[in-house]
Amino acid sequence: MNIIIGLIIMAVGLSLIIKTEWFLNNFGRVALFEAHLATSGGTRLGYKLLGMLIMFIGLLFAINLIGGFTSWILGPVIRLYE
Numbered sequence: 001m002n003i004i005i006g007l008i009i010m011a012v013g014l015s016l017i018i019k020t021e022w023f024l025n026n027f028g029r030v031a032l033f034e035a036h037l038a039t040s041g042g043t044r045l046g047y048k049l050l051g052m053l054i055m056f057i058g059l060l061f062a063i064n065l066i067g068g069f070t071s072w073i074l075g076p077v078i079r080l081y082e
Contacts, residue, residue, distance in 0.1 A: 006062025013054030020047045 016023060024043055033046030060066040071078075 002064050003062050006058045006060075009058030009061055010055050011058075013051045013056075013058055016051030016054060017048050020044050020051075023047050 021044075024047065029043045030046055034042040036042070037045045037049075039045055057066070060069050
């Protein structure tokens with residue numbers, strides 16, 4: 001079941017990468033992306049980076065490594081509050 005859900009998440013990320021112009025036309029520009037990704041198409045680049053992040057999370061979910069990855073990322077924060 002994790003494989004199917006992971007593939008669906010990866011497909012959402014891939015569609016965000018491929019159909020960036022459609023997302024830009026329907027959702028508009030994002031001020032955060034425009035301010036911090038100072039290129040002529042900051043929002044387009046931001047949508048593509050977000051799609052790559054979503055695809056990475058889908059891959060981790062599909063191969064069942066999402067738990068280990070989140071514990072590795074959040075480990076220092078969790079130890080801070082123990």
